[in-house]
Amino acid sequence: MRIQWETAVVTETVGEPLSSHSLQEVRVRLGNGETAAALHDLAVGTPLRPGDEVLLNTTAVRLGLGTGGVHFVHAKLGRLDESVDRPEVPVGINPQEPETQDRLRPTGPQEGHIMKLRYTSLQRAVLSVEEPSSPHHALFAESRTLSGMPVLIGELHSMLPAAVCWLRELVREAGASVPRIAYVMTDGGALPLAVSGHVRRLRELGWLAGAVTYGHAYGGDVEAVNKYTALLAARHVLEADLAVVCMGPGIVGTGTSYGFSGIEAGELVGAVHTLGGAPVAMARISFADPRPQHRGLSRHTAVALGQAALASACVPLPLLPAEAEAALLREQVRRSGLARRHRLRWETPPPLEHMAAALEAYGRPITTMGRAWQDDPAFFSAICTAAGTAYRLLRNGGPDKS
Template sequence: MLTLRRGRVTAVVSRAEGLARIEVDGSPCVAYPRLTGPVALGDDVLVNVQARELELGSGGFDVLYANMTRGLDLTPATGAHVIKLPYTPLQAAARHAEEDRELPETLGGLPVVCCSLHSQVAPVCAGIGAGARVAYLQLPGGALPVSLSDTLRELRSRGVIETTVAVDACVDGDVHCVSVASALLWCAAEDFDIAVCAIGPGVVGTGSSFGHGGLAAAWAAQAAHALGGDPILAVRASQGDARERHQGVSHHARDIIRLAEVTAAWPRGVESPSGIAVEEVDVDGWEEACAGLPLSHMGRDATADPLFFAAAFAAGRAARGRLV
């Protein structure tokens, strides 16, 4: 069941493209103006408080559900008729890229970096470096709104990511696509050099082998492989995670490799993991390449967990090496 509260906007803390950080009756909250309309101080709002009340790791804030003051009678985007989150209280129409152009039959070798966590995206893009046309594809498995990510805003401001694609149930991208397969084919049609696939911030998890949102990387990898792309896995690996299942190569990465045909990139100079085949990649200078980027995983930065970020960087550099 939804847990909703009615309240009043008592502060507007900050605004960014597609996102407003506000307070409702003094509690932190996020609003997505392109979904629920503009928001201002004093507005009468309905807020979903469930994640914060459950004290979830990525749920330290509420989410504006409806703005009773200025968010009623909003109209869908021009020409939109494909529904996101159909038959739920949040259903809304969005124009999808498949409606506007014919897609190719194959990816023609397009490098596709597959991430199981959003925190891998910044080091992956650092590994790709400047001068390549990169599309970011967000898949369900974490946060659904693309606009929640401050990391993406930073990467776009640096010109590292050109376009964001909201895939399947994800929302609020530059482009929307119904499936990861059609999203990848759209990238090929638009002549992108590399596609980076990941889930949004946060991850659905149950502690089980296949009950986690990171498996989105497997679906992306398998689609890329079947369509003639070149899927590369950003291996989730850690030196700093206290949980046994995530020490060294995480069970998340091993699960993905079991399910998909994918190349697992690995930083050269680090002992190769047992039980999986890897492509060793030179990651010299990764710390300098990542300098100034938002590097954080479970509260750990690059000094606290260098393997996590170096492994992701390796995937980006491997993808860049595929370009001729």
């Protein structure tokens, strides 16, 4: 294990941070003259300005990784024209005395006692929804269920905006009241919610009732310890009618059968089932991905649902128009054994022009592995097919029994 550290100087700031719990984007100049973008977590430091000297974690960029492939500011070292910024303790003050500790203790709202990123230099305390000091503690001291709430489960972060766009389109077509949709972010990808431009956009549009972050993911409207309480928080704290659960930006894969972070999708099926919800799995399907393991039905989906899932889910699958693609997908599904574990629903996906119009309402590009719907229609068709099934379950008021 190694970490690559490099020093740099901030040359400019990019945009304005949304809050004290978001990420600040800056441009930096490294020692070799290279300029690059870097992200600064405002939860652990004040906003940066041009001229600040910073210590960067450049590991992912130097390794050429897509996941986490950006520089992160670890600490502010000082300024080019000033001495190093360090908090000063007045002369004659003993920092160990209780009276002095009270004076030096940060003021502000109670942040809670549950640590995320535990036992690292960046561990931080959050107010977890379950803990005794939380106003919602009593909810979790009782036996609660999801009361049949549909839960869309996905492997990739790009599935979130596409699913929400299609849900909104179905609501518009039906002339129905807009359901409350919550996003539950796992810790399988990015840990800070603020990294997600999609969540930021969905919030701008008012399309999310809120976000829950669990495990070591942080920054949601609600923090939770694990997937079970996160799902319950979506239902009972955010009062969601429907939830979408998937990791933040980035996914880990190793080219091996079980060595990928998206295997959590199978575990999530079990959690939703245990809590009395209606799990609906979004299959990862592509005929544009050049990698053999992701052509047609992704091997990740086949393993997560075919082996890791210990409970049954509804798995909607699109009836693809291209005969060769449809035949391959059916054969892959047959070999995966999904039908033995889950309730498969082969359905006609929405017309591409209809799907495109729904995605266009988002006002920002939605891509998967850099591909838009025009480049990878099967991927988006599968998501919209699953979202349509979840919406019907919501309208019908209960879990799928077919």
